[in-house]
Amino acid sequence: MENISTTIMTADDEPGYDPNLFCIPKRYAQDLEKVLIPYGLILDRTERLVQEVMKEMRDHHIAILCVLKGGYKFFADFLYYIKLVNRNRDQSIPLTVDFIRMKSYCNDQSTGDIKVIGEYDFSTLTGKNVLIIEEIINTGKTIQTLLSLVKQHxxxxxxxxxxxxxxxPQSMGYRPDFVGFEIPDQFVVGYGLDYNEFFRDLNHVCVISEVGKDKYKA
Incomplete structure (x- = not known):
């Protein structure tokens, strides 16, 4: 069954929110241009995505694969809402979780060299209903590489x-089955997303400033 998932569209000229209106660590005071998506909105949208996923994949054992490092916060909140749904169903869906780490960025540019960090046994996914949890799809090259590896098994x-x-403009045209927000072509950090390993600790999805890019440049 083909899934038709609705998406919240964030306009190219979206003004966002002044970071001073939120609880932002002082060390990042000059490093953010704006808060693009506040944490509360992320949570509400995540709960809705879980409802869509559970409707699509209901009554199946789901093997959830979280793409690290960026996806860890989204995955944690996603799993929380799945557990809530499971507790309120007459028949809960069995779940297993696993993690895979991939890397393709340095500074704000993709290196084009997509790597699986460490070892992962893809054969454990054979015959299973797999749900891949990703934080962001940029060009689509990373997720398509991962899908190719998964489908081989x-x-x-x-x-x-x-x-x-x-x-x-660099998009390869890939669109995931379930999408929370479609955003402009801006480099975003926070809620697990990093710039050279900084900003993962922010609760909100934010647009990094030029000052921030220069300060934390590799």
Whole structure:
């Protein structure tokens, strides 16, 4: 069954919110241009995405694969809402979780060299209903590389849920099955997303400033 998932569209000229209106660590005071998506809105949208996923994949054992490092906060909140749904169903859905780490960025540019960090046994996904949790789809190259590796081991089905989908001229045209927000072609940090490993500790999805890019440049 093909899933038709609705998406919140964030306009190219979205003004966002003044970071001073939120609880932002003082060390990042000059490093953020704006708060693009506040944490409360992320949580509300995540709860809705979980409802869509559970409707699509109901009554199946789901093997959830979280893409690290960026996806860890989205995954944690996503799993929390899945557990809530499971507790309130007459018949809960069995779940297993696993993690895979991939890397392709240095500073604010993709290196084009997509790597799986460490070892991962893809054969454990054979015959299973796989849900990949990703924080952001940029060009789509990373997720398509991962999907290719997963599908080589014949899962029963594979779905992808991404909190963010970026509108970028570099896009390969890939669109995940479940999308939280479609955002402009801006480099975003926070809520697990980093710039050279900084900003992951922010609760909100924010646009980094030029000052921040220069300060934390590798």
């Amino acid at each position: 014949n899962p029963k089905q594979v779905k992808v849920a991404s909190l963010l989908l970026k509108r970028t």
